Amino acid sequence: MAFNSTDSYIVSEQLASAVNAAVTLQKPLLIKGEPGTGKTRLAQELADSLNTELLQWSIKSTTKAQQGLYEYDAVSRLRDSQLGSDKVHDISNYIKPGKLWQAFTAEKRPVLLIDEIDKADIEFPNDLLHELDQMAFHVYETGEHIEARQRPIVIITSNNEKALPDAFLRRCFFHFIQFPDAETLAQIAQVHYPNLHQQLLEQALELFFDLRHTPGLKKKPSTSELLDWIRLLVAEDISAEQLQQSRQRNSAIPLTGALLKHEQDIELVERLRRVN
């Protein structure tokens, strides 16, 4: 199998070969990169291209590793016991399989996305070491042993908010998504808006890269912001000439709100454009 760019998703050569290597060698693939460069999207596209299920486990600051395996709902068992329900005698009624369990027992080799692993507690990745390595775990409440039928394809994304433990990193492959160059970005935009006017796209990209190169921005606009902006430009019927004028005269960029998300950034850019 070979994963590659699709009609709706442009993937760089390096990323494609990283994904292919991880799939072949059955290792989890850790993806880092600026927000908005399509890290999460990758797992969806990979699942689509393999025609298999995507299991998405979104990590929050309160997520525990155990929740990915299974949860024992003690509270509802307690309630049932007080109401005198018959279910209460079988403990497995209260064991809820988590995403890892689902992935292990899926019919077809699924794609398991562990999204934003850095959001969780610092020890979280360590708690998953054994499970990701052996692809098996034990259910203490029922004495069951859950083993993967086939090793799921594991994609892990991180925004670099916390350093991940070395022991965990050793077991993963790692790819850092670089911000795409102008050419790739143009391809991406065309995939999303096939009927886009060529001139408008060129002008928009030039303005976009000008903006990205502004020193001191708190949050640089990224691919997803560019796509939103282009959609707005089309919806508002803004022409390539208008963009060109704004570029040449250094006047305000139309609809900057879609590109810059911090108030200070908007002020900074306006000030700089006035000065120039």
Add this chain to the structure above:
Amino acid sequence: MLIEFFQLLREQGVKTTITEWLDLLEALKQRVIFADVDEFYYLSRMILVKDESLYDRFDRAFAQYVERVAATDVADKIPKEWLENALKRELSEQDKARIKQLGSLEELLKTFQERLREQQERHQGGSKWIGTGGTSPFGAYGYHPGGIRIGQHGNRNRSAAKVWDKREFADLDDDARLEQRGFQIALRNLRQFARTGAATELDMDATLTATARQGGLLDLQWQPERHNAIKILLLLDVGGSMDDHIYQVEQLFTALKGEFRHLELYYFHNCPYEGLWRSNRRRRTEQIPTEQVIQTYGEDYKLIFVGDATMGPYEIAYPGGSVEHWNQEPGQVWLQRLLRKFPKAVWLNPQPQAHWRYYPSVGMIQEILSERMQPLTLSGLQQAIEVIK
């Protein structure tokens, strides 16, 4: 050969382990890639390096390795199948027709190997090997002295030797200066959680235990919320030579403010003396005696100085040395008093570390702080955190 690469990586400070190296060998065995330096570069980087801040070091090691490989006799080292495969992939229909004229593929390979060796011996740039569209059957690709490039599949805006030579990731190296986000991430290592205050959170475990003890009757248990219990006393040098570093210090301050509830900030100029101030606008009128600051905060406060420590040596060592006022006692006495009260202390210096040795005052401060000065970079901050933890 790959062992050498592994060693070079470790020399450059990329902490690659044997497990990862075995993974790489496994990947090569499984033929994830085939005889292509570019792909080998990406594959090995993906498997051996797990942190983009180390990419630059990896690039350096890779460049060295490729140089060494290029210096060996390629003709002998390349297995025949590689050449065959590279050839098959590169040859156009025309070339293939010409192969027939030249005889078998085997013969062609032999000639090719000979020519490679010939070039190696003469140490030429090998212009006759690189030309494309010529009459030579090897024309579609060439042997590149700066890096092996046997299979040259459609140049996609980059050439083999350049990917790692460009060193695009130099900015990401740990020693590069920091943005606020980076500071914040680093500061998280300095967390110490403790539960204090009113019990407002449901304690699930205790509730379960208590309920079980009651024979199944719900017995709710509560506990206070968790908070970061670290306390910081921040002393900032302002004015004068510090003006060059305002941006960096601002970033550090914002990050600190976001992370710690107990953060006390005072300013000084060049070196702390008997008075500190909390607002720069009212520094002349509202100085707070340093003695009072020392009395107010407990020794569990972590003391962080931020300053470039560049000043006249007399500003540290002599009474009356201050550039702004007459000080009864020299700066070092006040520094020592502060350090005695707050043993967990560190000095962060926004000056690049390479410049420190030009200023005697930096050395003096270092001595007073028993070498606890760190540059204001990510790795410096991390080390500083280790010191005051």
